[in-house]
Amino acid sequence: MKRVVITGMGLISPIGNTVKDSWEGIKNKKCGVDNITAFDTTNFKTKLAAELKDFDLEAYFDTKMIKRTDRSSLLAIACARDAIKDSGINKENTDFDRLGVFVSTGIGGLTTIQEQCGVFNFKGNRRVSPLFIPMGIVNMAAGNIAIDLQAKGESISVVSACASSTHAIGEAYKTIKLGAEDAILAGGTEAAICEVGVAGFENMKALSDATDKTRASIPFDKERNGFVMGEGAGVIVLEELEHAKKRNAHIYAEIIGYGATSDGYHITSPDPEGKGATRAMIRAIEDAKISPKDIDYINAHGTSTHLNDLTETIAIKNAFGDVAKDVLVSSTKSYTGHLLGAAGVAEAIFCVNAIQDGIIPPTINYKEKDEECDLNLVTNEILEKEVNIAMSNSLGFGGHNASIILKKYEE
Numbered sequence: 100m101k102r103v104v105i106t107g108m109g110l111i112s113p114i115g116n117t118v119k120d121s122w123e124g125i126k127n128k129k130c131g132v133d134n135i136t137a138f139d140t141t142n143f144k145t146k147l148a149a150e151l152k153d154f155d156l157e158a159y160f161d162t163k164m165i166k167r168t169d170r171s172s173l174l175a176i177a178c179a180r181d182a183i184k185d186s187g188i189n190k191e192n193t194d195f196d197r198l199g200v201f202v203s204t205g206i207g208g209l210t211t212i213q214e215q216c217g218v219f220n221f222k223g224n225r226r227v228s229p230l231f232i233p234m235g236i237v238n239m240a241a242g243n244i245a246i247d248l249q250a251k252g253e254s255i256s257v258v259s260a261c262a263s264s265t266h267a268i269g270e271a272y273k274t275i276k277l278g279a280e281d282a283i284l285a286g287g288t289e290a291a292i293c294e295v296g297v298a299g300f301e302n303m304k305a306l307s308d309a310t311d312k313t314r315a316s317i318p319f320d321k322e323r324n325g326f327v328m329g330e331g332a333g334v335i336v337l338e339e340l341e342h343a344k345k346r347n348a349h350i351y352a353e354i355i356g357y358g359a360t361s362d363g364y365h366i367t368s369p370d371p372e373g374k375g376a377t378r379a380m381i382r383a384i385e386d387a388k389i390s391p392k393d394i395d396y397i398n399a400h401g402t403s404t405h406l407n408d409l410t411e412t413i414a415i416k417n418a419f420g421d422v423a424k425d426v427l428v429s430s431t432k433s434y435t436g437h438l439l440g441a442a443g444v445a446e447a448i449f450c451v452n453a454i455q456d457g458i459i460p461p462t463i464n465y466k467e468k469d470e471e472c473d474l475n476l477v478t479n480e481i482l483e484k485e486v487n488i489a490m491s492n493s494l495g496f497g498g499h500n501a502s503i504i505l506k507k508y509e510e
Contacts, residue, residue, distance in 0.1 A: 100276050100277070101275055101276050101277070101278055101339045101340065101341075102276075102339070102340035102341075102353060103272045103275045103276055103337050103338070103339065103340065103353065103354045104337070104338055104339075104340050104343050104348075104350045104351075104352070104353045104354070104508060105335050105336065105337060105338075105350070105351045105352050105353070105354065105451060105505075106185075106186040106187070106188075106282075106336050106337075106338045106343050106348040106349060106350055106351065107182040107183060107184070107185040107186025107187070107188070107335065107336030108181075108182055108185055108333075108334075108335050108336070108351065108448050108451065109177070109178035109179060109180070109181030109182035109183075109185065109286075109332075109333065109334045109335075110178060110181075110331070110332070110333040110334075110444075110445060110448050111151060111154060111174055111177060111178055111331050111332050111333070112124070112131065112151075112329075112331040112333070112435050112438070112445055113131025113132070113149035113150060113151060113152065113329050113330070113331060113434075113435050113436060113438075114129045114130075114131040114152075114434050114435055115129075116151070116152075116153070116154050117181065118181075118185075118448060118452075121445075121448075121449075122449070122452045122456075124434060125431065125434060125449060125452070125460045126458070126460075126481060128434075128461075128463050128479075128481075129434060130312060130313060130316075130433070130434060130463060130464065131149040131150075131152070131329065131434055131435050131436060132147050132148070132149045132312040132313075132315050132316050132327050132436055133147065133148075133149075133150070133312055134146060134147060134312075135147065135148045135150070135292065135297070136150060137150060137292050137293060138293065138294050140297075143297060143298070143301060144301060144306075144308045145297050145300075145301045145306045145307070145308060145328075146308075146310050147307065147309065147310070147312055147315045147327055148292045148297070148327060148328045148329065148330075148436065149316070149327055149328065149329035149330070149435055149436025149437075149438075150292055150329075150330060151330055151331060156170075156173055156177075159173070159176070159177045159180065160173060160176075160177075167230055167234070168234060168239075168243065169207070169208030169210065169211045169234040169235065169239070169290070170208075170210055170290035171204055171206075171207060171208055171209075171210075171240060171288045171289060171290040171291075171332075172208070172234075172239050172240045172243045172288070174288050174290060174330075174331065174332035175202050175204075175240035175241075175243070175244060175286070175287075175288035175332045175334065176240075176243055176244055176247050177332070178286065178288070178332045178333055178334040179200075179202070179244040179247065179248060179284050179286075179334045180247070180248075181334075182284060182286075182334040182335060182336050183248060183284065183336065185336070186282075186336040186338070186348060187346065187348055187349070188282060188336065188338075188346075188348075192345075192346040193281060193282060193342070193346070194281060195248075195249055195250055195251050195252070196251045196252060197252050197280050197281040197282070198248075198250040198251065198252045198280070198281065198282050198283070198284075199250065199252035199253040199254060199271065199274065199280045199282070199283035199284070200241045200244045200245045200248075200250050200252070200253075200254040200255075200283065200284050200285075201241065201253075201254075201255055201256075201257065201267040201268075201270055201271040201274075201283050201284070201285040201286075202240045202241040202244055202256060202264075202267060202284065202285065202286050202287060202288065202334060203237075203240070203241070203256050203257045203258060203259075203263035203264050203266065203267040203286070203287040203288075203440055204237050204240050204256065204258070204263060204287055204288050204289055204439075204440040204441070205258070205259075205260045205261055205263050205287075205289055205291075205439040205440030205495070206237070206289065206291045206296070206439065206440065207235060207236060207237035207239070207240075208234050208235035208236070208237075208239070209235075209290070209291040209293060209295065209296050210290060210291070210293045210296075211231065211234040211235045212231075212235045212295075213293050213294065213295045213296075215227055215228055215231040215235070237256055237258050238255075238256040240256060240287075240288050240332075241254050241255060241256040242254060242256075244284060244334075248284075250284070252280045252281075252283070253274065253279070253280060253283075255270075257270055258440075259495045259497065259499035259501070260439070260440070260495030260496040260497055260499060261400070261402075261437065261439050261440065261442055261443075261493060261494065261495040261496065261499075262359075262443060262493040262494060262495035262499040262500065262501045263287050263439075263440040263443065263493075263495065264285075264286050264287025264333065264440055264441055264442065264443035264444035264445075264447075264493070265443030265444070265446075265447070265491065265492075265493035265501040265502070265503055266359060266443075266493075266499070266501045267285045267286060267287055267443075267444070268285045268286070268335065268337070268354070268357075268443065268444060268447060268503055269357035269358075269359060269501055269503055270285075271283040271285035271337045272285075272337060272354045272357050272503070273357065275337055275338070275339050278339075280339075281338065281339050281342045282336060282337065282338040282339065282342065283336075283337050284334050284335070284336055284337075285334065285335055285336075285337055285444070286332065286333045286334035286335055286441070286444035287332065287333065287438075287440040287441040287442075287443060287444050288331070288332035288333075288440065288441050289329075289330055289331065289332070289438055289439040289440045289441045289442075290330045291328065291330065291439060292328055292329075292330050296328070297328065300326075300328065303367065304325070305325055305326060305367075305404065306325045306326060306327070306328065307323075307324050307325035307326060307327055307403065308324065308325065309324065313464045314464060314466075315327045315403075316403050316432055316433050316434075316435075316436050316437070316464070317403050317433060317462075317464050317465060317466070318399070318401035318402065318403045318408055318430035318432055318433055318462050318465075319399075319401060319408050319412075319430065319462060319465065319469060319472040319474070319476055320403070320462075320464075320465050320466060320467050320468075320469065321467035321468060321469035321472075322466070322467045323403040323404065323405060323408065323469075324403075324405070325403065325404055326402040326403050326404055326407075326432070326436070326437040327403065327432075327436035327437060328436060328437060328439070329432075329435050329436030329437050329438040329439070329441075329442075330438065330441075331435070331438050331441050331445065332441050332444075333441055333444035333445045333447075333448055334444065335444060335447065335448065335451075337354065340353075350508045351451050351454075351455065351508070352450075352451045352454050352455070352505045352506060352507060352508055353505065353506045353507075353508045353509075354503060354504070354505055354506075355386075355387040355388075355389070355488075355504050355505070355506045356383040356384060356385075356386040356387025356388075356389070356502075356503065356504030357382075357383055357386055357501075357502070357503050357504070358378070358379040358380060358381065358382025358383030358384070358385075358386060358501070358502045359379055359382070359499075359500065359501045359502075360375045360376075360378045360379045360382065360500045361375055361497075361498045361499060361500065362374070362375035362376075362498030362500065363375070363498060364498050365498065366496065366497060367496050368406055369406055369407060369410040369411075369494060369498070370410065370498065371406075371410060371413075372410075372413065373410045373411065373412075373413040373414030373417060374414075374417075375414075375498055375500045376410065376411060376414035376418075376492065376494055376500045376502075377413075377414040377417040377418045378500070379492070379500035379501060379502045380414065380415070380418035380419075380490065380492065380502045381418050382502070383490065383502040383503060383504050384418070384504070386504075387488075387504045387506075389488065389504070391418065391419040391420065391422040391423075391426070392422045392425070393487075393488050394419075394422075394426055394488050394489070394490050394504070395426070395427065395484070395485070395486045395487055395488055395489060396426070396427045396428075396429075396450070396453060396459050396484075396486050396488075396489045396490070397415065397426055397427070397428045397429075397489070397490045397491075397492065398429065398430070398431060398446045398447075398449060398450050398453075398460075398489065398490070398491045398492070399411055399415070399428050399429065399430045399474075399492055400430070400432075400442075400492045400493055400494045401429075401430025401432055401433075401462070402430075402432060402437055403430075403432060403433075403437075407494065408469075408472050409471050409472060410494075411492065411494065412471065412472045412473070412474055415428065415474060416474075423474065423475075424475060425475060426475060427459055427475055427477050427482065427484070428474045428475055428476055428477065429459060429460055429461050429462045429476060429477040429478070430462050431445070431446055431449050431460050431462075433462045433463045433464055433465070434460075434463060442493060443491065443493040443501065443503075446491045446493070447491050447503060447505065450486075450489040450490075450491050450505050451505060453486045453489060454486045454487070454489060454505060454506075454507050457483060457484065457485050457486060458481050458482065458483050458484070458486075459477050459481070459482040459484055459486065460477075460481065461477045461478050461479050461480055461481060461482065462476060462477065462478050462479070463478075463479060464479075465478035465479055486507070487506065487507050488504060488505070488506045488507070489504070489505050489506075490502055490503070490504050490505075491503050491505070
């Protein structure tokens with residue numbers, strides 16, 4: 100089996116438009132949640148979201164490209180360009196026939212779908228854009244990246260709701276591990292902060308109705324009452340170790356484990372006993388050939404909904420046993436809101452930075468302890484601690500569970 104390392108990263112998040120700026124946002128305890136500006140929320144209970152701040156699409160794309168491509172794909176392409184540049188991969192040092200693209204989204208081009216359904220309803224079928232389908236379908240983030248970079252390896256989009264980008268990273272890891280590709284751009288994107296997106300989540304009682312931005316996305320806090328929608332994208336370059344070493348690439352971290360399962364329980368609610376999430380973590384630990392005590396930090400899925408945080412607490416305790424009281428846990432969704440299909444890759448990048456810098460990002464804006472969420476939580480203040488191995492969890496509607504394990508790179 101091949102070893103798989105991370106050699107490039109790109110991220111656009113509500114707390115920064117690059118990897119560096121987003122990580123500075125983490126270190127400065129910047130909350131990306133604020134009043135929704137994308138549309139008029141007068142008729143909505145939901146007033147807050149985690150939108151991008153001052154991100155300029157025109158810095159990456161011409162006007163024609165912006166008009167012909169959904170925002171979710173544009174964010175993904177921008178991140179892919181940043182990640183490939185960061186990695187140093189080019190056609191002189193890499194066979195692009197063996198360069199894959201595994202980039203996912205939970206919902207796809209929802210703003211385009213909303214817009215074009217409005218056109219159909221008010222102007223008729225002949226006015227629907229011929230680009231409606233290629234702008235709206237979920238695979239086009241991966242497809243557009245492959246076209247933009249001329250990557251000719253395997254190109255897929257793993258759609259598993261909020262677990263999508265963690266699944267994408269895990270499946271890319273497996274593909275390189277088996278020797279099928281030399282390198283893969285893996286990650287996810289989401290741009291669903293629009294009327295129909297917020298209405299759908301709001302009406303299923305999933306969103307926080309808080310009006311104080313510091314008390315909206317508050318994972319594991321007893322007063323949590325729903326998640327905060329976020330938008331953004333992230334892409335990392337996974338590469339076979341010997342290929343990376345041959346071209347003298349900078350190696351950020353190594354991926355050593357991946358586990359994925361299904362609850363087989365309910366379309367939106369997690370299994371209350373956390374069995375699926377438990378098995379995903381155990382599978383990842385077994386794949387990494389380590390024990391639970393070797394893991395220094397867990398970046399939890401931690402959405403700030405009552406059921407998710409409670410169930411994930413149960414699952415971590417079941418998977419880690421006696422060690423659960425020692426392993427450090429936090430949720431960076433307290434900074435970024437829930438990036439849905441892009442959440443997993445953003446959190447993987449934060450884990451890489453935690454490993455690099457020897458700090459653990461806290462769950463910010465935490466006030467009220469919940470006795471049911473009795474994990475070893477890092478809250479409000481940055482914790483300086485060497486992080487050798489980190490786990491990142493993602494759990495999606497439909498019962499999709501995925502866990503990846505990242506390790507400080509050593510020869």
